[in-house]
Amino acid sequence: MFHDIKTILLFLSLLKLLGSTKQILSWRHSENKCLMQPENGLEHSNKKDIEMSILDKNSERNSGDDVSSADCEMEEKESSQKLMPEATKGSKTEGDVKLTSSNQCNLSHKEKYKKKFCGGKQMKLFPSKESGKILLKDPNVISTPQNHNKSKIKRKSLESFKYRFNEKGQLRHIKTGRPFEFNISNNRRDNEKNYEELGEAVTHHIYNMLQNEMKLEKVYVPINRIGSEPQSFIFQSKDALTNPHKLLLLVHGSGAVRAGQWARRLLINDCLDSGSQMPFIKRAVQSSFAVLVLNTNLNRSKKTGNKIRRNGSALEHLLYVWDNFVVPAKAKHIAFICHSYGGVATAKLANQRRDFLSRISAVAFTDSMPDNYINDADVKEFFKKKSRNWVTSKEPIDTVVNSFNGTVPKVSAGHTKHEMTSWSSFHSIFKYLNEKIPEPSSKTDSKAEL
Incomplete structure (x- = not known):
């Protein structure tokens, strides 16, 4: 009886040892597979919370808030410095990396750009088109900000509205010769906007x-x-x-x-x-x-x-x-x-x-x-x-x-x-x-x- 109990305990110890070994192997495999590790004991759950906070900021930016290109770049720079450890020379942090909640990395994507970006470089955060992911890029790569039209609006002339003043000083349509028509659509705001813009063109005329x-x-x-x-x-x-x-x-x-x-x-x-x-x-x-x-x-x-x-x-x-x-x-x-x-x-x-x-x-x-x-x-x-x-x-x-x-x-x-x-x-x-x-x-x- 005692011998049977001893055998069972030995068997359970072996199973526990095998489980620990498997977990260690899994950790090592994960370590070799991933390109970015937590800094100062940053837990996976905390990292996920931080990732979601960044995504919230990105969603706020895309919701219509007027944020300049400079503000976007500054926010991305500060986020990257706070969240990501500085890569060291020889470490596996080169190239573009995608972090997800499962802490998995895109190896094929990494291998594609491995030779292009190497050395110890600070990573920057860029929102990915894929929901729930954040794209890290090399800071030397210039990226054109989206949805931020900073170009100057050119002043419209009367001719751009297809109108001009005739010899009698009357504002008439260039093609039809008809007077100005306020209602150009069923949308009242569009009609008012068109009138204001035409008025601005008249002012400069x-x-x-x-x-x-x-x-x-x-x-x-x-x-x-x-x-x-x-x-x-x-x-x-x-x-x-x-x-x-x-x-x-x-x-x-x-x-x-x-x-x-x-x-x-x-x-x-x-x-x-x-x-x-x-x-x-x-x-x-x-x-x-x-x-x-x-x-x-x-x-x-x-x-x-x-x-x-x-x-x-x-x-x-x-x-x-x-x-x-x-x-x-x-x-x-x-x-x-x-x-x-x-x-x-x-x-x-x-x-x-x-x-x-x-x-x-x-x-x-x-x-x-x-x-x-x-x-x-x-x-x-x-x-x-x-x-x-x-x-x-x-x-x-x-x-x-x-x-x-x-x-x-x-x-x-x-x-x-x-x-x-x-x-x-x-x-x-x-x-x-x-x-x-x-x-x-x-x-x-x-x-x-x-």
């Missing part, structure tokens, strides 16, 4: 017209740029600072409009005459005015969104132009034509620059509401005598319009639409300016020359 057809100079502000800070710009005639007699400033309203525009909707759906400042510039030059075209809505950098120094709002822009262009100008008579909120900003300018009252000869408002921003008695008296506001009305042009606040005299613009008031008042405005600012006489000119 107007800029080109100001320079090429109106012969105005583009001047960046602030003029004393610091480093690479963002700038706005205005347009001026060559004699803006030297014309000894007359200077005219054009100030548009708020919103998407930029220098040279009264209303973008009119530019797209009506014509250049009604929506742009071109007719006003032409008439001003014909009437011997020097011209300054302001750009009160360009207040921030398009790239960073940061405010432009001393031009961060419509009022700041007006104040800057006043201090740096109007004050040094030699013109004896200075006039404003202001639409909508441009008139409000001009009224605020009058409150903050007291020399406004002595230097300005006339202000023409179009459907503006400056009255509530005129506070001081002397400023109110100035606007009563030297300004006029053409407002929306069913009455004929220049018909006096009564109002509760009578600081600025109001007359009918001869139109009921707000955005049309500048164009509908065009002839009346210049008639008014000519009354306030007489043409220079020959005697005055001769004295000025002396």
